[in-house]
Amino acid sequence: MEAMEVQTVVQVTPLGSRSAELDEPEDLEKRAFELRQQLEAVEEQLGKREAGSFEEYFATSYTRLLRDRLPWLVGLLLLQSSAALIMGTFENLLDKHLVIAFFVPMIVGTGGNAGNQPGVMTTRALSRGTFDSHKLHKLVRRETLLALVTGTLLAVLAFLRVLLQYPSKIKEAGAISIAVFLMVNLAIFIGVAFSIVIDRTGADPANGAAPLLTTVADLVGITLLCAVAALLLSA
Amino acid sequence: MEAMEVQTVVQVTPLGSRSAELDEPEDLEKRAFELRQQLEAVEEQLGKREAGSFEEYFATSYTRLLRDRLPWLVGLLLLQSSAALIMGTFENLLDKHLVIAFFVPMIVGTGGNAGNQPGVMTTRALSRGTFDSHKLHKLVRRETLLALVTGTLLAVLAFLRVLLQYPSKIKEAGAISIAVFLMVNLAIFIGVAFSIVIDRTGADPANGAAPLLTTVADLVGITLLCAVAALLLSA
Numbered sequence A, B: 001m002e003a004m005e006v007q008t009v010v011q012v013t014p015l016g017s018r019s020a021e022l023d024e025p026e027d028l029e030k031r032a033f034e035l036r037q038q039l040e041a042v043e044e045q046l047g048k049r050e051a052g053s054f055e056e057y058f059a060t061s062y063t064r065l066l067r068d069r070l071p072w073l074v075g076l077l078l079l080q081s082s083a084a085l086i087m088g089t090f091e092n093l094l095d096k097h098l099v100i101a102f103f104v105p106m107i108v109g110t111g112g113n114a115g116n117q118p119g120v121m122t123t124r125a126l127s128r129g130t131f132d133s134h135k136l137h138k139l140v141r142r143e144t145l146l147a148l149v150t151g152t153l154l155a156v157l158a159f160l161r162v163l164l165q166y167p168s169k170i171k172e173a174g175a176i177s178i179a180v181f182l183m184v185n186l187a188i189f190i191g192v193a194f195s196i197v198i199d200r201t202g203a204d205p206a207n208g209a210a211p212l213l214t215t216v217a218d219l220v221g222i223t224l225l226c227a228v229a230a231l232l233l234s235a
Helices: A002-007 A025-049 A055-059 A062-082 A082-089 A092-098 A098-102 A104-126 A133-165 A171-202 A211-234 B002-009 B025-047 B054-059 B060-080 B082-089 B090-096 B100-104 B104-126 B134-164 B170-201 B208-233
Strands: none
Touching: A002 A171, A025 B025, A055 B134, A062 A082, A062 A211, A062 B104, A062 B134, A082 A092, A082 A211, A082 B100, A082 B104, A082 B134, A092 A098, A092 A211, A092 B100, A098 A104, A098 A171, A098 A211, A098 B082, A098 B090, A098 B100, A098 B170, A104 A133, A104 A171, A104 A211, A104 B054, A104 B060, A104 B082, A104 B104, A104 B208, A133 A171, A133 B054, A133 B082, A211 B082, A211 B104, B025 B100, B060 B082, B060 B208, B082 B090, B082 B208, B090 B100, B090 B208, B100 B104, B100 B208, B104 B134, B104 B170, B104 B208, B134 B170, B170 B208
16 A cells, blocks of 8 residues: 555656657666556556456366367377387487486477577567667677587587496497487577567467477477487497 | 657556546556566667667677586486386396387376476466465366376377387287376376475476476476386286
Protein backbone atom coordinates (compact mmCIF):
# COMPACT_ATOMS: atom_id res chain seq x y z
CA MET A 1 0.00 0.00 0.00
CA GLU A 2 2.84 2.33 0.87
CA ALA A 3 4.40 1.69 -2.53
CA MET A 4 1.18 2.85 -4.14
CA GLU A 5 1.31 6.11 -2.21
CA VAL A 6 4.84 6.73 -3.38
CA GLN A 7 3.89 6.05 -6.97
CA THR A 8 1.24 8.75 -6.97
CA VAL A 9 4.02 11.29 -6.50
CA VAL A 10 5.79 10.15 -9.67
CA GLN A 11 5.04 12.69 -12.37
CA VAL A 12 3.97 10.98 -15.57
CA THR A 13 5.26 12.84 -18.60
CA PRO A 14 3.18 12.08 -21.70
CA LEU A 15 5.45 10.96 -24.53
CA GLY A 16 4.49 13.73 -26.92
CA SER A 17 5.27 16.60 -24.60
CA ARG A 18 8.57 15.34 -23.25
CA SER A 19 11.44 17.79 -23.21
CA ALA A 20 14.58 17.39 -25.32
CA GLU A 21 16.76 16.38 -22.38
CA LEU A 22 14.66 13.21 -21.98
CA ASP A 23 16.75 11.74 -24.80
CA GLU A 24 19.69 11.42 -22.41
CA PRO A 25 20.25 7.75 -21.45
CA GLU A 26 19.82 8.51 -17.73
CA ASP A 27 16.47 10.22 -18.27
CA LEU A 28 15.29 7.45 -20.57
CA GLU A 29 16.31 4.83 -18.01
CA LYS A 30 14.39 6.72 -15.33
CA ARG A 31 11.36 7.06 -17.56
CA ALA A 32 11.48 3.34 -18.48
CA PHE A 33 11.76 2.45 -14.79
CA GLU A 34 8.71 4.58 -13.93
CA LEU A 35 6.68 3.05 -16.74
CA ARG A 36 7.70 -0.47 -15.71
CA GLN A 37 6.62 0.28 -12.13
CA GLN A 38 3.23 1.55 -13.26
CA LEU A 39 2.79 -1.38 -15.64
CA GLU A 40 3.60 -3.86 -12.87
CA ALA A 41 1.05 -2.27 -10.54
CA VAL A 42 -1.66 -2.44 -13.20
CA GLU A 43 -0.68 -5.99 -14.14
CA GLU A 44 -0.81 -7.01 -10.50
CA GLN A 45 -4.42 -5.84 -10.33
CA LEU A 46 -5.07 -7.75 -13.54
CA GLY A 47 -2.97 -10.73 -12.40
CA LYS A 48 -5.67 -13.17 -11.45
CA ARG A 49 -7.56 -12.77 -14.68
CA GLU A 50 -4.64 -12.89 -17.10
CA ALA A 51 -3.86 -15.62 -19.63
CA GLY A 52 -1.40 -18.21 -18.31
CA SER A 53 -2.42 -17.72 -14.68
CA PHE A 54 -3.09 -20.61 -12.29
CA GLU A 55 -6.78 -19.67 -12.37
CA GLU A 56 -6.82 -20.16 -16.12
CA TYR A 57 -4.91 -23.44 -15.81
CA PHE A 58 -7.25 -24.76 -13.11
CA ALA A 59 -10.23 -23.80 -15.26
CA THR A 60 -8.84 -25.76 -18.23
CA SER A 61 -10.24 -29.29 -18.59
CA TYR A 62 -8.02 -32.38 -18.55
CA THR A 63 -9.02 -33.27 -22.10
CA ARG A 64 -8.09 -29.76 -23.26
CA LEU A 65 -4.65 -29.99 -21.56
CA LEU A 66 -4.06 -33.45 -23.01
CA ARG A 67 -5.09 -32.25 -26.47
CA ASP A 68 -2.61 -29.37 -26.12
CA ARG A 69 0.29 -31.47 -24.87
CA LEU A 70 -0.01 -34.97 -26.33
CA PRO A 71 0.39 -34.23 -30.06
CA TRP A 72 3.80 -32.65 -29.41
CA LEU A 73 4.91 -35.46 -27.12
CA VAL A 74 3.78 -38.15 -29.57
CA GLY A 75 5.36 -36.41 -32.58
CA LEU A 76 8.63 -35.76 -30.78
CA LEU A 77 8.81 -39.31 -29.39
CA LEU A 78 8.43 -40.73 -32.89
CA LEU A 79 11.00 -38.28 -34.28
CA GLN A 80 13.42 -39.05 -31.44
CA SER A 81 13.00 -42.76 -32.07
CA SER A 82 14.77 -42.12 -35.41
CA ALA A 83 17.92 -42.23 -33.29
CA ALA A 84 17.29 -45.99 -33.06
CA LEU A 85 17.07 -46.18 -36.87
CA ILE A 86 20.38 -44.32 -37.24
CA MET A 87 22.12 -46.39 -34.57
CA GLY A 88 20.54 -49.55 -36.00
CA THR A 89 22.19 -48.75 -39.34
CA PHE A 90 25.55 -48.79 -37.54
CA GLU A 91 24.67 -51.91 -35.51
CA ASN A 92 27.83 -53.83 -36.49
CA LEU A 93 30.05 -50.89 -35.60
CA LEU A 94 28.34 -50.26 -32.25
CA ASP A 95 28.32 -53.96 -31.44
CA LYS A 96 32.10 -54.06 -31.88
CA HIS A 97 32.73 -50.65 -30.27
CA LEU A 98 30.04 -50.35 -27.60
CA VAL A 99 31.91 -47.45 -25.99
CA ILE A 100 30.74 -45.23 -28.89
CA ALA A 101 27.12 -45.77 -27.80
CA PHE A 102 28.04 -44.91 -24.20
CA PHE A 103 29.13 -41.43 -25.23
CA VAL A 104 26.07 -40.61 -27.38
CA PRO A 105 24.39 -38.68 -24.50
CA MET A 106 27.56 -36.62 -23.95
CA ILE A 107 27.88 -35.62 -27.64
CA VAL A 108 24.19 -34.82 -27.93
CA GLY A 109 24.12 -32.82 -24.68
CA THR A 110 27.25 -30.84 -25.49
CA GLY A 111 25.79 -29.90 -28.87
CA GLY A 112 22.63 -28.65 -27.21
CA ASN A 113 24.49 -26.57 -24.64
CA ALA A 114 26.97 -25.14 -27.15
CA GLY A 115 24.15 -24.06 -29.47
CA ASN A 116 21.99 -22.70 -26.68
CA GLN A 117 24.42 -20.01 -25.48
CA PRO A 118 24.78 -18.03 -28.75
CA GLY A 119 21.12 -18.79 -29.49
CA VAL A 120 19.90 -17.11 -26.30
CA MET A 121 22.34 -14.24 -26.89
CA THR A 122 21.04 -13.70 -30.44
CA THR A 123 17.39 -13.86 -29.35
CA ARG A 124 18.00 -11.27 -26.62
CA ALA A 125 19.94 -8.97 -28.92
CA LEU A 126 17.29 -9.22 -31.65
CA SER A 127 14.64 -8.12 -29.16
CA ARG A 128 16.76 -5.10 -28.20
CA GLY A 129 17.70 -3.40 -31.41
CA THR A 130 17.87 -3.56 -35.15
CA PHE A 131 19.61 -6.25 -37.18
CA ASP A 132 21.15 -5.95 -40.64
CA SER A 133 23.47 -7.93 -42.91
CA HIS A 134 26.51 -6.04 -41.59
CA LYS A 135 25.76 -7.15 -38.03
CA LEU A 136 24.98 -10.67 -39.24
CA HIS A 137 28.41 -10.95 -40.89
CA LYS A 138 30.13 -9.64 -37.79
CA LEU A 139 28.13 -12.04 -35.60
CA VAL A 140 28.98 -15.03 -37.80
CA ARG A 141 32.68 -14.05 -37.88
CA ARG A 142 32.85 -13.82 -34.10
CA GLU A 143 30.90 -17.02 -33.50
CA THR A 144 33.03 -18.93 -36.04
CA LEU A 145 36.17 -18.07 -34.12
CA LEU A 146 34.50 -18.84 -30.79
CA ALA A 147 33.21 -22.17 -32.12
CA LEU A 148 36.67 -23.19 -33.35
CA VAL A 149 38.27 -22.42 -29.97
CA THR A 150 35.41 -23.90 -27.91
CA GLY A 151 35.18 -26.97 -30.15
CA THR A 152 38.93 -27.63 -29.94
CA LEU A 153 39.04 -27.34 -26.15
CA LEU A 154 35.98 -29.55 -25.65
CA ALA A 155 37.31 -32.10 -28.15
CA VAL A 156 40.58 -32.41 -26.19
CA LEU A 157 38.59 -32.72 -22.97
CA ALA A 158 36.33 -35.41 -24.47
CA PHE A 159 39.38 -37.34 -25.73
CA LEU A 160 40.92 -37.37 -22.24
CA ARG A 161 37.58 -38.24 -20.65
CA VAL A 162 37.11 -41.34 -22.83
CA LEU A 163 40.68 -42.50 -22.16
CA LEU A 164 40.16 -42.00 -18.42
CA GLN A 165 37.39 -44.63 -18.48
CA TYR A 166 38.79 -46.80 -21.31
CA PRO A 167 42.59 -46.28 -21.44
CA SER A 168 43.08 -48.73 -24.33
CA LYS A 169 40.41 -47.30 -26.66
CA ILE A 170 42.47 -44.57 -28.33
CA LYS A 171 40.75 -44.87 -31.72
CA GLU A 172 37.29 -44.67 -30.15
CA ALA A 173 38.40 -41.66 -28.09
CA GLY A 174 39.64 -40.03 -31.30
CA ALA A 175 36.33 -40.59 -33.08
CA ILE A 176 34.32 -39.23 -30.13
CA SER A 177 36.68 -36.25 -29.89
CA ILE A 178 36.30 -35.36 -33.59
CA ALA A 179 32.53 -35.72 -33.32
CA VAL A 180 32.51 -33.28 -30.36
CA PHE A 181 34.50 -30.74 -32.39
CA LEU A 182 32.17 -30.99 -35.40
CA MET A 183 29.05 -30.97 -33.21
CA VAL A 184 30.05 -27.80 -31.30
CA ASN A 185 30.79 -25.94 -34.55
CA LEU A 186 27.53 -27.05 -36.12
CA ALA A 187 25.46 -26.41 -32.99
CA ILE A 188 26.57 -22.80 -32.60
CA PHE A 189 25.36 -22.01 -36.11
CA ILE A 190 22.14 -23.95 -35.69
CA GLY A 191 21.54 -21.88 -32.52
CA VAL A 192 22.14 -18.51 -34.20
CA ALA A 193 20.25 -19.41 -37.40
CA PHE A 194 17.30 -20.77 -35.43
CA SER A 195 17.04 -17.58 -33.34
CA ILE A 196 16.98 -15.43 -36.47
CA VAL A 197 14.31 -17.60 -38.14
CA ILE A 198 12.17 -17.56 -34.98
CA ASP A 199 12.53 -13.77 -34.77
CA ARG A 200 11.62 -13.28 -38.45
CA THR A 201 8.58 -15.55 -38.35
CA GLY A 202 7.44 -14.26 -34.96
CA ALA A 203 6.83 -17.79 -33.63
CA ASP A 204 6.89 -18.46 -29.88
CA PRO A 205 10.02 -20.62 -29.45
CA ALA A 206 8.67 -22.13 -26.21
CA ASN A 207 5.76 -23.65 -28.08
CA GLY A 208 7.42 -26.67 -29.61
CA ALA A 209 9.92 -25.09 -31.99
CA ALA A 210 12.69 -25.35 -29.38
CA PRO A 211 12.18 -29.07 -28.59
CA LEU A 212 11.87 -29.72 -32.32
CA LEU A 213 15.25 -28.02 -32.91
CA THR A 214 16.81 -29.95 -30.03
CA THR A 215 15.54 -33.23 -31.45
CA VAL A 216 16.81 -32.51 -34.96
CA ALA A 217 20.19 -31.39 -33.57
CA ASP A 218 20.34 -34.60 -31.49
CA LEU A 219 19.78 -36.73 -34.59
CA VAL A 220 22.46 -34.78 -36.49
CA GLY A 221 24.87 -35.34 -33.58
CA ILE A 222 24.21 -39.09 -33.44
CA THR A 223 24.66 -39.39 -37.22
CA LEU A 224 27.91 -37.40 -37.01
CA LEU A 225 29.30 -39.59 -34.24
CA CYS A 226 28.40 -42.86 -35.96
CA ALA A 227 29.73 -41.67 -39.34
CA VAL A 228 33.06 -40.46 -37.90
CA ALA A 229 33.40 -43.67 -35.88
CA ALA A 230 32.65 -45.78 -38.96
CA LEU A 231 35.32 -43.92 -40.95
CA LEU A 232 37.97 -44.19 -38.24
CA LEU A 233 37.26 -47.63 -36.80
CA SER A 234 36.52 -49.63 -39.94
CA ALA A 235 39.94 -48.75 -41.37
CA MET B 1 7.08 8.61 -36.92
CA GLU B 2 3.35 8.46 -37.50
CA ALA B 3 3.01 6.02 -34.62
CA MET B 4 4.65 8.56 -32.34
CA GLU B 5 2.11 11.20 -33.35
CA VAL B 6 -0.73 8.87 -32.50
CA GLN B 7 0.79 8.07 -29.13
CA THR B 8 0.84 11.71 -28.10
CA VAL B 9 -2.95 11.64 -28.19
CA VAL B 10 -3.11 8.86 -25.61
CA GLN B 11 -4.05 10.43 -22.30
CA VAL B 12 -1.78 9.20 -19.53
CA THR B 13 -3.67 8.80 -16.28
CA PRO B 14 -1.33 8.93 -13.28
CA LEU B 15 -1.92 5.89 -11.06
CA GLY B 16 -2.81 7.87 -7.96
CA SER B 17 -5.58 9.90 -9.51
CA ARG B 18 -7.30 7.11 -11.41
CA SER B 19 -11.05 6.79 -10.99
CA ALA B 20 -12.74 3.83 -9.32
CA GLU B 21 -14.00 2.36 -12.59
CA LEU B 22 -10.39 1.75 -13.62
CA ASP B 23 -10.55 -1.43 -11.54
CA GLU B 24 -12.72 -3.01 -14.22
CA PRO B 25 -10.73 -5.61 -16.19
CA GLU B 26 -11.34 -3.79 -19.50
CA ASP B 27 -10.02 -0.50 -18.15
CA LEU B 28 -7.03 -2.22 -16.56
CA GLU B 29 -6.27 -3.98 -19.85
CA LYS B 30 -6.45 -0.66 -21.67
CA ARG B 31 -4.23 1.03 -19.11
CA ALA B 32 -1.70 -1.84 -19.26
CA PHE B 33 -1.70 -1.62 -23.06
CA GLU B 34 -1.03 2.13 -22.96
CA LEU B 35 1.78 1.69 -20.46
CA ARG B 36 3.33 -1.11 -22.53
CA GLN B 37 3.20 1.12 -25.63
CA GLN B 38 4.93 3.97 -23.83
CA LEU B 39 7.50 1.61 -22.30
CA GLU B 40 8.28 0.13 -25.72
CA ALA B 41 8.79 3.59 -27.23
CA VAL B 42 11.17 4.58 -24.44
CA GLU B 43 12.97 1.24 -24.63
CA GLU B 44 13.35 1.64 -28.38
CA GLN B 45 15.15 4.94 -27.82
CA LEU B 46 17.28 3.20 -25.21
CA GLY B 47 17.64 0.07 -27.37
CA LYS B 48 21.14 0.50 -28.65
CA ARG B 49 22.60 1.15 -25.23
CA GLU B 50 20.82 -1.61 -23.33
CA ALA B 51 22.38 -4.71 -21.78
CA GLY B 52 22.17 -7.76 -24.04
CA SER B 53 22.16 -5.71 -27.25
CA PHE B 54 24.33 -6.55 -30.27
CA GLU B 55 26.37 -3.43 -29.50
CA GLU B 56 27.17 -4.80 -26.07
CA TYR B 57 27.97 -8.24 -27.51
CA PHE B 58 30.25 -6.78 -30.20
CA ALA B 59 32.02 -4.72 -27.54
CA THR B 60 32.68 -7.83 -25.42
CA SER B 61 36.12 -9.39 -25.93
CA TYR B 62 36.60 -12.98 -27.10
CA THR B 63 38.34 -13.91 -23.86
CA ARG B 64 35.41 -12.49 -21.86
CA LEU B 65 32.88 -14.49 -23.94
CA LEU B 66 34.96 -17.65 -23.60
CA ARG B 67 35.30 -17.12 -19.86
CA ASP B 68 31.49 -16.75 -19.65
CA ARG B 69 30.67 -19.77 -21.77
CA LEU B 70 33.42 -22.36 -21.34
CA PRO B 71 33.06 -23.19 -17.62
CA TRP B 72 29.42 -24.24 -18.19
CA LEU B 73 30.26 -26.25 -21.29
CA VAL B 74 33.19 -28.00 -19.59
CA GLY B 75 31.21 -28.75 -16.42
CA LEU B 76 28.17 -30.01 -18.32
CA LEU B 77 30.29 -32.14 -20.67
CA LEU B 78 31.92 -33.84 -17.69
CA LEU B 79 28.55 -34.30 -15.97
CA GLN B 80 27.00 -35.66 -19.17
CA SER B 81 29.88 -38.08 -19.57
CA SER B 82 28.53 -39.78 -16.42
CA ALA B 83 26.08 -41.39 -18.83
CA ALA B 84 29.06 -43.45 -20.04
CA LEU B 85 29.77 -44.51 -16.45
CA ILE B 86 26.14 -45.59 -15.94
CA MET B 87 25.97 -47.41 -19.27
CA GLY B 88 29.42 -48.90 -18.63
CA THR B 89 28.07 -50.42 -15.41
CA PHE B 90 25.44 -52.20 -17.51
CA GLU B 91 27.96 -53.15 -20.22
CA ASN B 92 27.08 -56.88 -20.21
CA LEU B 93 23.37 -56.13 -20.47
CA LEU B 94 23.80 -53.59 -23.29
CA ASP B 95 26.23 -55.87 -25.11
CA LYS B 96 23.59 -58.61 -25.15
CA HIS B 97 20.65 -56.26 -25.78
CA LEU B 98 22.10 -53.48 -27.93
CA VAL B 99 18.59 -52.32 -28.85
CA ILE B 100 18.26 -50.84 -25.33
CA ALA B 101 21.15 -48.45 -26.11
CA PHE B 102 19.49 -47.48 -29.40
CA PHE B 103 16.46 -46.13 -27.54
CA VAL B 104 18.37 -44.12 -24.92
CA PRO B 105 17.96 -40.85 -26.92
CA MET B 106 14.20 -41.43 -27.22
CA ILE B 107 13.71 -42.01 -23.47
CA VAL B 108 15.89 -39.06 -22.54
CA GLY B 109 14.22 -36.73 -25.07
CA THR B 110 10.69 -37.73 -24.08
CA GLY B 111 11.51 -37.07 -20.43
CA GLY B 112 12.77 -33.60 -21.30
CA ASN B 113 9.71 -32.72 -23.36
CA ALA B 114 7.23 -34.14 -20.85
CA GLY B 115 8.82 -32.16 -18.02
CA ASN B 116 9.15 -28.98 -20.04
CA GLN B 117 5.42 -28.47 -20.69
CA PRO B 118 4.19 -28.28 -17.06
CA GLY B 119 7.45 -26.54 -16.15
CA VAL B 120 6.83 -23.66 -18.57
CA MET B 121 3.18 -23.53 -17.48
CA THR B 122 4.16 -23.30 -13.79
CA THR B 123 6.80 -20.63 -14.45
CA ARG B 124 4.29 -18.50 -16.38
CA ALA B 125 1.58 -18.91 -13.76
CA LEU B 126 3.98 -18.06 -10.92
CA SER B 127 4.87 -14.81 -12.68
CA ARG B 128 1.18 -13.92 -12.97
CA GLY B 129 -0.28 -14.32 -9.53
CA THR B 130 0.13 -15.60 -6.05
CA PHE B 131 0.92 -19.18 -5.08
CA ASP B 132 0.00 -21.01 -1.88
CA SER B 133 -0.08 -24.56 -0.56
CA HIS B 134 -3.73 -24.97 -1.63
CA LYS B 135 -2.84 -24.20 -5.24
CA LEU B 136 0.25 -26.41 -5.00
CA HIS B 137 -1.86 -29.40 -3.90
CA LYS B 138 -4.36 -28.78 -6.68
CA LEU B 139 -1.53 -28.44 -9.21
CA VAL B 140 0.13 -31.66 -8.06
CA ARG B 141 -3.21 -33.53 -8.13
CA ARG B 142 -3.92 -32.41 -11.69
CA GLU B 143 -0.41 -33.09 -12.94
CA THR B 144 -0.37 -36.55 -11.32
CA LEU B 145 -3.46 -37.55 -13.26
CA LEU B 146 -2.10 -35.99 -16.46
CA ALA B 147 1.25 -37.75 -15.99
CA LEU B 148 -0.45 -41.14 -15.51
CA VAL B 149 -2.52 -40.74 -18.68
CA THR B 150 0.32 -39.23 -20.74
CA GLY B 151 2.83 -41.79 -19.46
CA THR B 152 0.53 -44.72 -20.28
CA LEU B 153 -0.18 -43.52 -23.81
CA LEU B 154 3.48 -42.81 -24.57
CA ALA B 155 4.52 -46.16 -23.06
CA VAL B 156 2.13 -48.02 -25.39
CA LEU B 157 3.42 -45.97 -28.32
CA ALA B 158 7.06 -46.70 -27.39
CA PHE B 159 6.28 -50.43 -27.09
CA LEU B 160 4.80 -50.50 -30.60
CA ARG B 161 7.63 -48.37 -31.98
CA VAL B 162 10.32 -50.78 -30.72
CA LEU B 163 8.42 -53.80 -32.10
CA LEU B 164 8.05 -52.05 -35.46
CA GLN B 165 11.84 -51.99 -35.84
CA TYR B 166 12.61 -55.20 -33.91
CA PRO B 167 9.52 -57.46 -34.08
CA SER B 168 11.14 -60.27 -32.08
CA LYS B 169 12.39 -58.15 -29.16
CA ILE B 170 9.24 -58.16 -27.02
CA LYS B 171 11.08 -58.16 -23.68
CA GLU B 172 13.28 -55.24 -24.72
CA ALA B 173 10.20 -53.37 -25.95
CA GLY B 174 8.56 -54.01 -22.58
CA ALA B 175 11.55 -52.65 -20.66
CA ILE B 176 11.75 -49.53 -22.85
CA SER B 177 8.00 -49.03 -22.51
CA ILE B 178 8.09 -49.23 -18.70
CA ALA B 179 11.05 -46.83 -18.63
CA VAL B 180 9.07 -44.33 -20.75
CA PHE B 181 6.14 -44.52 -18.32
CA LEU B 182 8.35 -43.97 -15.26
CA MET B 183 10.35 -41.23 -16.98
CA VAL B 184 7.26 -39.22 -18.00
CA ASN B 185 5.84 -39.36 -14.47
CA LEU B 186 9.14 -38.36 -12.92
CA ALA B 187 9.85 -35.63 -15.49
CA ILE B 188 6.55 -33.83 -14.96
CA PHE B 189 7.31 -33.47 -11.25
CA ILE B 190 10.91 -32.48 -11.85
CA GLY B 191 9.58 -29.76 -14.19
CA VAL B 192 7.06 -28.36 -11.70
CA ALA B 193 9.41 -28.60 -8.70
CA PHE B 194 12.25 -26.97 -10.63
CA SER B 195 10.03 -24.04 -11.69
CA ILE B 196 8.98 -23.43 -8.09
CA VAL B 197 12.59 -23.56 -6.82
CA ILE B 198 13.75 -21.18 -9.58
CA ASP B 199 10.90 -18.80 -8.73
CA ARG B 200 11.65 -18.89 -4.99
CA THR B 201 15.39 -18.35 -5.39
CA GLY B 202 14.94 -15.74 -8.13
CA ALA B 203 17.63 -17.35 -10.31
CA ASP B 204 17.62 -16.79 -14.07
CA PRO B 205 16.76 -20.25 -15.46
CA ALA B 206 18.40 -19.46 -18.82
CA ASN B 207 21.76 -19.06 -17.14
CA GLY B 208 22.78 -22.66 -16.71
CA ALA B 209 20.16 -23.96 -14.29
CA ALA B 210 18.02 -25.26 -17.18
CA PRO B 211 20.82 -27.23 -18.92
CA LEU B 212 21.90 -28.51 -15.51
CA LEU B 213 18.37 -29.80 -14.85
CA THR B 214 18.21 -31.36 -18.32
CA THR B 215 21.51 -33.13 -17.75
CA VAL B 216 20.50 -34.49 -14.35
CA ALA B 217 17.12 -35.62 -15.75
CA ASP B 218 18.95 -37.32 -18.65
CA LEU B 219 21.14 -39.27 -16.24
CA VAL B 220 18.09 -40.29 -14.19
CA GLY B 221 16.39 -41.48 -17.39
CA ILE B 222 19.39 -43.55 -18.51
CA THR B 223 19.70 -45.12 -15.06
CA LEU B 224 15.96 -45.91 -15.05
CA LEU B 225 16.12 -47.54 -18.48
CA CYS B 226 19.18 -49.65 -17.65
CA ALA B 227 17.79 -50.70 -14.26
CA VAL B 228 14.39 -51.72 -15.66
CA ALA B 229 16.09 -53.55 -18.54
CA ALA B 230 18.41 -55.37 -16.12
CA LEU B 231 15.42 -56.47 -14.01
CA LEU B 232 13.36 -57.68 -16.97
CA LEU B 233 16.05 -59.12 -19.23
CA SER B 234 18.30 -60.88 -16.72
CA ALA B 235 15.37 -62.98 -15.52
